[in-house]
Amino acid sequence: MIEKASMNEIMKESPSKEETSFSSFVVDVRNLAKRYGDFAAVNDLTLQVKKGEIFGFLGHNGAGKTTTINMLTTLLEPSSGSGKVAGYDIINESLEVRRRIGYLPENVQFYDSMTAYENLEYFAKLSGIKKPDSQIWEVLDFLDARSYADKKISALSKGMRQRIGIAQAIIHEPEILFLDEPTTGLDPFGVKQLRDIILRLNSQKGITIFMNTHLLQEVTKTCSTIGVLNHGSLIYLDSLSNTMKRFKDEGSLEDIYLNIENNEEE
Amino acid sequence: MLSFSIAKNEIRHLLRERTFFLILSVFILITLASTYIGWSSQHTIESVYQESAILLTAAGQNVPPSPFSNLPTLDIVKNMIIYIVLIGSLLAITVGHSIGTKDQKAGVVRILFSKPVTKKDVLIGKVTSLMLVLFAIMIVSLGISIASIAMLSEIHSAMFLQLIGFYGISFLYILGFGLLGLAFGLMKRESATALLIPVIIWIVITFALPEMGSALYPTSSLNPILPQTNILDSPVLSTIHNILYPFSISEHYKLLSSAILALQGTESVVSVTYSPIMNMFILTIWLILTLAVSIYAMSKFDISRGDVYE
Numbered sequence: 001m002i003e004k005a006s007m008n009e010i011m012k013e014s015p016s017k018e019e020t021s022f023s024s025f026v027v028d029v030r031n032l033a034k035r036y037g038d039f040a041a042v043n044d045l046t047l048q049v050k051k052g053e054i055f056g057f058l059g060h061n062g063a064g065k066t067t068t069i070n071m072l073t074t075l076l077e078p079s080s081g082s083g084k085v086a087g088y089d090i091i092n093e094s095l096e097v098r099r100r101i102g103y104l105p106e107n108v109q110f111y112d113s114m115t116a117y118e119n120l121e122y123f124a125k126l127s128g129i130k131k132p133d134s135q136i137w138e139v140l141d142f143l144d145a146r147s148y149a150d151k152k153i154s155a156l157s158k159g160m161r162q163r164i165g166i167a168q169a170i171i172h173e174p175e176i177l178f179l180d181e182p183t184t185g186l187d188p189f190g191v192k193q194l195r196d197i198i199l200r201l202n203s204q205k206g207i208t209i210f211m212n213t214h215l216l217q218e219v220t221k222t223c224s225t226i227g228v229l230n231h232g233s234l235i236y237l238d239s240l241s242n243t244m245k246r247f248k249d250e251g252s253l254e255d256i257y258l259n260i261e262n263n264e265e266e
Numbered sequence: 267m268l269s270f271s272i273a274k275n276e277i278r279h280l281l282r283e284r285t286f287f288l289i290l291s292v293f294i295l296i297t298l299a300s301t302y303i304g305w306s307s308q309h310t311i312e313s314v315y316q317e318s319a320i321l322l323t324a325a326g327q328n329v330p331p332s333p334f335s336n337l338p339t340l341d342i343v344k345n346m347i348i349y350i351v352l353i354g355s356l357l358a359i360t361v362g363h364s365i366g367t368k369d370q371k372a373g374v375v376r377i378l379f380s381k382p383v384t385k386k387d388v389l390i391g392k393v394t395s396l397m398l399v400l401f402a403i404m405i406v407s408l409g410i411s412i413a414s415i416a417m418l419s420e421i422h423s424a425m426f427l428q429l430i431g432f433y434g435i436s437f438l439y440i441l442g443f444g445l446l447g448l449a450f451g452l453m454k455r456e457s458a459t460a461l462l463i464p465v466i467i468w469i470v471i472t473f474a475l476p477e478m479g480s481a482l483y484p485t486s487s488l489n490p491i492l493p494q495t496n497i498l499d500s501p502v503l504s505t506i507h508n509i510l511y512p513f514s515i516s517e518h519y520k521l522l523s524s525a526i527l528a529l530q531g532t533e534s535v536v537s538v539t540y541s542p543i544m545n546m547f548i549l550t551i552w553l554i555l556t557l558a559v560s561i562y563a564m565s566k567f568d569i570s571r572g573d574v575y576e
């Protein structure tokens with residue numbers, strides 16, 4: 001007993017190299033794969049995302065972006081490989097992972113018969129917040145969405161719903177926020193506002209962002225790191241500054257992105 | 267604690283659904299109607315009897331005893347048994363279906379399971395809300411029955427217990443159907459199939475099995491206390507009957523209810539009958555099975571499913 005206790009103390013004082021490297025990565029997955037029969041939706045994905053980053057996950061339709069997010073948010077069990085999100089194993093410690101993440105699905109929806117406030121209250125309680133009232137108003141203020149609170153979800157426009165979607169994802173102050181194609185269906189003004197919100201979440205609340213998109217300009221405007229997924233495989237991974245240096249301007253990066261697509265499709 | 271929030275949310279959602287209120291009001295109306303019909307038919311025959319008794323006495327003839335003189339007062343709720351079998355169970359299926367499909371129809375499955383909730387929390391929450399709602403409906407029905415009996419004739423304490431027993435059994439019976447509605451709501455991706463399968467099971471249990479199980483009598487499934495003549499002389503029919511009888515859950519419910527309400531004419535003439543304890547045992551098995559189906563459905567539930575739901 002005594003031996004074990006002192007062992008623990010030693011472990012605490014000098015964490016192994018492995019642990020230090022893990023703690024600076026909010027997402028750390030190794031050889032992650034998802035197969036449907038013979039078809040590999042995601043193939044051998046090894047990826048790290050550092051704390052505080054805005055990671056842009058770029059890929060064509062059907063590349064496997066949503067499948068990847070589903071695995072990282074513990075909604076889908078990988079066929080093989082392993083990974084940690086917010087320091088916890090996505091397979092064996094899924095509840096611990098879920099406590100520390102926020103997730104905005106593609107085309108977010110809510111209980112239509114309930115108001116925005118009631119929806120937020122319900123999801124906040126499920127996140128373990130016993131009396132969520134003050135938190136609800138706080139995030140609504142942060143998102144400039146206070147006036148939506150008493151509206152039925154069915155009465156909200158796509159852009160308003162998107163904000164409530166973000167509100168439910170951040171109300172429990174997650175370490176990392178997963179956004180699946182957050183700009184889909186928003187007008188240019190809405191896209192701009194969303195971009196500002198993402199940047200503020202990152203800088204003011206210190207939330208790491210993992211964002212799926214198939215729009216290149218989205219990534220270059222908001223993200224600090226870029227990953228490109230092509231038919232289930234990660235084919236590019238670098239910081240935005242390096243990428244910009246390497247490709248000089250957005251146009252040539254787009255050329256490369258499109259060329260990759262075309263080459264693979266052929 | 268999480269299950270409590272989930273159950274509360276399910277109930278709130280149900281209370282905001284118009285269809286639920288529609289079916290509930292139909293059920294309440296039927297409860298009222300059944301007692302009234304039971305009372306009025308009894309009342310009509312009774313007054314005809316009184317008149318003929320007067321005529322008979324005037325003619326100096328013997329007056330036979332009233333046909334209702336030896337009937338228990340609870341006879342006027344006997345129609346409720348049929349209404350539970352026919353409508354109560356359907357109501358339970360729709361409630362279960364609504365609870366089972368709610369999250370998918372709303373398209374919130376992925377948000378829901380991105381929160382630290384387990385499938386077990388969600389299932390417990392859903393089953394709890396189903397039980398509470400069906401329980402509340404039975405309480406309302408019980409109240410209506412007690413009130414109308416008290417108004418139409420006199421009521422005494424033993425009858426309270428009988429009625430509570432009857433509605434308790436009815437609760438268990440319809441809960442099974444509610445669980446089926448819930449289970450197939452979770453299992454199927456299309457609302458139509460999810461509703462159709464439990465309804466087919468309901469048809470089999472309510473009509474097909476009793477028809478084949480008890481004497482192949484067209485009306486026997488509808489009338490719990492019809493004295494049955496034995497047409498099971500044919501060995502083939504009686505074999506079919508013996509095999510299917512244990513599965514005729516509605517029969518067991520009807521017999522048990524009649525026994526609890528001490529209704530007359532329940533003695534079945536069919537070749538196999540079970541004691542009330544056996545009836546109760548089969549109802550318990552029914553509940554355990556339907557609960558097992560719900561647990562299975564939840565274990566297979568795809569939590570990464572998107573917003574496509576028809």
Ligand SMILES: Nc1ncnc2c1ncn2[C@@H]1O[C@H](COP(=O)(O)OP(=O)(O)OP(=O)(O)O)[C@@H](O)[C@H]1O
Pocket residue numbers: 036041059060061062063064065066067068214
């Ligand atoms: N349950 C499933 N069964 C079979 N194949 C699937 C399943 N889910 C996804 N797929 C396939 O996996 C591939 C990746 O799908 P995914 O939704 O991850 O793509 P995506 O990158 O998010 O695309 P989009 O930009 O269109 O949202 C697609 O080809 C899809 O058809």
Ligand SMILES: [Mg+2]
Pocket residue numbers: 065066067106180181
């Ligand atoms: Mg997608």
